[in-house]
Amino acid sequence: MTDGPHRIELPDEDEPAVRHPGLQMLVDAARAQPTPRVSLDAETLHAAWRAHRARRRARIATLAVAAAVLLGLAALTPRLLEPTPSPSESSGTVAETREPAPPTTQPSSDRAPETTVTPEDAPPRLAAGVEVTRLPGTDPAAAVEITGAHALRLPAGEWSVDSHVSETVEVGIPDGTLELHGGHVQVRVAADVAHAEVLRDEVIHVDLEGRRTPLHPGAPTDAATPSRARPTAEALAAEAEAHLAAGDRAQAIASLRRLVTTYPRSATARTGLIDLGRLLEASGRKDEARCAYAVFLERWPGHALSGDVSRASTALGEGPACKGLRPQR
């Protein structure tokens, strides 16, 4: 769905995959590379699969036990959950205050889960100088997933991530990754979106397509990390694709409309607009299709596909003037 413009003209079934002879030479070398014999046997694979399953179950069990302990502590000592600044320690911290963050800190000895954690299975710890703090209002059971000394993933809630290390710290959020280069950021994570507010130094948002957007203190960040109230452009495009796959063209059109109006200047909206025009055209809604094409041409007049779009629009013939996506009746 995100690469819709090309759908205006059907390609030749016999078109070559590579046209440039120089590139073809490199491709030929890649094609000729012999496939190595897979040394992994089925038994080893099964052992790895069982270990993977066991680790996953152990993690779930650990999380459940830790959450239960945390809830018990929260009920008994509510003051423990009030935020206080945490001092630097010999390793990075994941805490609200002194709370035992479930998967990332040592379980208390008398409440240790029954699951045995071997050294190689032990969860990684954050490097010293990296502090993650749960902000007030966040579910106390929400657990940060530490994936390395400089890598973590935030669950739903509001978090502060403060890095004083020179290494890049990667913070996983639903719509990509935040890279901290000694920066400090507060992140609000909802189900599938996040909103980041940079407090110190530059932070880079890397979206799911790998696009990098620097964020600065005080700068609005909704363009890079949309507010939690609305899905990302990619999510809307995927939603439209799903509706289309399910044969629900009307819903696909609705999702695309939302995409191109909510994120009017995004690359996803650019292709989404042409998809929208194409779907409207296929639905017999020619005036609306013409408006969608017109909006595309107005927003991206010099785009490589503007010629195709213009031809598609012309093929629809004359019609009423448009106000945005809507024809004026």
Added chain:
Amino acid sequence: MARVTEAEATALLAAAQRGEPAAQSALYRAHRDDIARQVLRMTGNASIVDDLVQEVFIAAFGALPGFRRDAQLETWLYRITINKVRNWWDSQRRRQRREDQVAIGPADPVSTPEEEATAHEHRRRLYAALAELPHKYREAFTARAIENLSLQEASDRLGVPVSTVSYRTRKAEEQLCSLLGLTKEAGS
């Protein structure tokens, strides 16, 4: 693996979906070479084939109970492979940024005959450039150009329309030529 009838394949898949180890092993043996070849074509790196094949099948075993058979098993596995390879490319990019490398290519052989050295250099350049492409363009180009799939086959595997495959492949070629310094004149 000996050729099996459709009914046998269906029974094997059903058993694998129930988590029967023997059936899962048979499934693995039937598809591992295809997956290995796909991983190699997608990454150009022979040294990570075993690891990614393992990751693909561990993910597949975990997801098999939910496999609804509305797609071909091969297509389903191909898409799992694409996701694992995407993760690998992402980790390569992160590592590259951290290490500030100029380029990351397949593992270097110590010494090779001249012809193989040339082919190796071609592959290294191609995959270093592919690393710079967006996932979708790289996947379309790999499927069409390196795996030599037809437009329709690539469309089925990637789960996007034929025209999308065509468009992405062309865009990939444009970007590759630019990255590799291949001029239009040389290509015309």
